Amino acid sequence: MKFVVLVKYVEITAQNPEIASDGLSISPSSIQREVNEADYTALEEALKLKEALSTESEIVVITLGDSESEDGIRKCLAMGADRAVRIDASSISATDPIAVSQELAAQIKVESPDVVFAGSQSKDSGHQSTGAILATLLQIPSVSVVSKTDWIEAGATLRIQRDFEGGFGEVLKVSLPTLLTIQPGINLPRYPSFKDTIRAKKIEIEVKSASYLSNPKSQVIKYSVNKATSQVEMIDSNPAAVANKIMELVREAQ
Amino acid sequence: MKKILIIGEFANNQISSQTLELVTAAKQINGTISLAVAAPDASIILSKSNIEGVSHFLAIDLASSHFDAKVQQSAVSALIEKVSPDVILGTFNIKSSSFVGGLAAEYDFGFASDVVAFGTTPEKLTVLRPMYSGSVLAEIEFITDRPTIILLRPGKWEPASISDGVVTVETLSSSAEQTSTIEHIEDITPEGDIGLKRAAVIFSIGRGIGSAENIDAFRAITQKLDIPLGASRPVIDSGWLPHAHQVGQTGVTVSPKLYVAFGISGALHHLAGMSTSKVIFVINTDPSAPIFSVAQYGAQADILEVAAELNKLI
Numbered sequence: 001m002k003f004v005v006l007v008k009y010v011e012i013t014a015q016n017p018e019i020a021s022d023g024l025s026i027s028p029s030s031i032q033r034e035v036n037e038a039d040y041t042a043l044e045e046a047l048k049l050k051e052a053l054s055t056e057s058e059i060v061v062i063t064l065g066d067s068e069s070e071d072g073i074r075k076c077l078a079m080g081a082d083r084a085v086r087i088d089a090s091s092i093s094a095t096d097p098i099a100v101s102q103e104l105a106a107q108i109k110v111e112s113p114d115v116v117f118a119g120s121q122s123k124d125s126g127h128q129s130t131g132a133i134l135a136t137l138l139q140i141p142s143v144s145v146v147s148k149t150d151w152i153e154a155g156a157t158l159r160i161q162r163d164f165e166g167g168f169g170e171v172l173k174v175s176l177p178t179l180l181t182i183q184p185g186i187n188l189p190r191y192p193s194f195k196d197t198i199r200a201k202k203i204e205i206e207v208k209s210a211s212y213l214s215n216p217k218s219q220v221i222k223y224s225v226n227k228a229t230s231q232v233e234m235i236d237s238n239p240a241a242v243a244n245k246i247m248e249l250v251r252e253a254q
Numbered sequence: 255m256k257k258i259l260i261i262g263e264f265a266n267n268q269i270s271s272q273t274l275e276l277v278t279a280a281k282q283i284n285g286t287i288s289l290a291v292a293a294p295d296a297s298i299i300l301s302k303s304n305i306e307g308v309s310h311f312l313a314i315d316l317a318s319s320h321f322d323a324k325v326q327q328s329a330v331s332a333l334i335e336k337v338s339p340d341v342i343l344g345t346f347n348i349k350s351s352s353f354v355g356g357l358a359a360e361y362d363f364g365f366a367s368d369v370v371a372f373g374t375t376p377e378k379l380t381v382l383r384p385m386y387s388g389s390v391l392a393e394i395e396f397i398t399d400r401p402t403i404i405l406l407r408p409g410k411w412e413p414a415s416i417s418d419g420v421v422t423v424e425t426l427s428s429s430a431e432q433t434s435t436i437e438h439i440e441d442i443t444p445e446g447d448i449g450l451k452r453a454a455v456i457f458s459i460g461r462g463i464g465s466a467e468n469i470d471a472f473r474a475i476t477q478k479l480d481i482p483l484g485a486s487r488p489v490i491d492s493g494w495l496p497h498a499h500q501v502g503q504t505g506v507t508v509s510p511k512l513y514v515a516f517g518i519s520g521a522l523h524h525l526a527g528m529s530t531s532k533v534i535f536v537i538n539t540d541p542s543a544p545i546f547s548v549a550q551y552g553a554q555a556d557i558l559e560v561a562a563e564l565n566k567l568i
Contacts, residue, residue: 129355167444
């Protein structure tokens with residue numbers, strides 16, 4: 001049986017990132033990269049389900065990203081993924097969620113997996129929609145924002161817990177094939193050993209070229225610093241001064 | 255004139271306040287507004303929802319109250335085919351997010367989610383959405399002649415007014431079938447209520463608390479102030495506080511006058527649950543923590559030292 005885990009090597013910015021004067025890109029000096037937290041969680045969940053099987057199974061990581069993304073993919077291979085495929089694309093070309101999903105769907109179809117895992121949301125674009133779009137493109141049922149997975153019948157049916165807003169949720173029985181989007185924080189992704197990190201360096205990452213990104217239905221026409229969220233007034237960090245300020249605000253609010 | 259279709263939702267057997275926000279947003283677009291809901295008893299509930307600005311009400315009465323993305327998707331498909339809208343608006347929440355993107359793919363429509371405002375580009379509907387955990391605002395243009403589906407972030411528009419009075423509802427049937435591969439086993443309901451939703455002031459703790467023992471100082475402070483103690487997911491996932499304390503997308507959504515965040519980094523799912531608070535004060539030793547981006551006040555300080563000082567003051 002086969003699992004596909006979708007992984008994104010996301011871009012992280014500090015507050016007030018530098019934006020190019022044409023408004024069409026964010027300065028590389030303002031960007032750091034990391035594997036999307038929820039994607040690590042999704043991979044850990046896949047590894048856990050794989051380990052509970054007595055039969056042979058495989059985990060394939062698929063990413064859409066630039067060559068730098070391979071740094072993140074190697075970490076996933078070190079954690080225990082068996083293979084990886086990278087669809088070559090720059091992050092700036094990949095802002096339309098439909099076009100991105102079309103690329104991913106084409107590659108997932110090649111692998112024909114039993115379960116597709118994705119993080120519930122990416123930290124950079126945050127559409128929280130790739131799972132739903134892919135489920136339609138792949139014509140398989142999906143469950144979003146999953147907080148627990150276990151085999152009911154190993155390799156055939158899963159017991160899934162999913163959360164809604166406000167503490168509501170439900171438990172479901174899901175047959176394969178299926179697509180699940182996993183919430184960050186529901187497990188503790190394993191930390192690869194030095195030996196695994198070395199082993200992962202030797203695994204060849206298959207690179208595919210993108211074909212749908214050139215025809216997106218939406219594009220970013222302007223990036224700007226989010227003024228609504230860049231107005232923080234930093235106060236004296238002396239603990240007594242901080243406590244005084246908190247109590248002043250508490251009195252105003254009550 | 256554009257034809258606008260709002261995908262509405264119910265909460266406690268009435269139209270949700272988030273759906274009323276969509277109506278206000280729709281009024282910003284020059285067009286006629288249709289509002290549709292696919293849910294059990296949708297026609298009856300909608301017939302008592304006299305919402306200002308809506309000219310056409312449509313309902314699909316579903317048999318089951320259990321949410322199923324596929325059933326919702328095919329019901330809304332029937333509504334789209336009935337109305338032939340130019341713009342479709344929905345709420346950016348977990349349920350909508352789990353099927354609306356699929357509709358866009360099915361119909362080859364433009365799509366954007368977590369939209370907080372419309373752009374000002376004349377003649378063209380552009381949308382603004384936060385990216386990079388809120389530090390950047392991106393203006394998105396749709397480059398298609400096809401309709402667009404847009405999911406709006408809750409809390410960004412005022413709810414439209416609703417009054418008593420009977421409205422005419424067009425009831426459609428849907429070919430939606432219960433999926434055979436997903437079977438409902440049981441519901442999960444919220445555990446307890448510690449008063450987070452009603453509180454004027456909330457103090458919340460995050461991963462920065464470090465250990466379960468360190469929570470005691472904050473318990474003492476919040477008990478003395480008679481306010482609830484909130485927490486971000488890592489504190490709940492570690493088992494240090496029960497679920498009822500969780501503020502965030504899958505926990506409780508709060509909007510107090512004052513929200514003080516101690517040692518919370520500000521993951522998207524936490525921000526989704528508290529960023530509409532009137533005043534946000536963030537205390538964190540890491541100045542690059544994303545939560546500073548939604549704060550009015552910030553301090554780069556050790557939360558346990560601040561807690562000790564607070565305990566002296568109260």
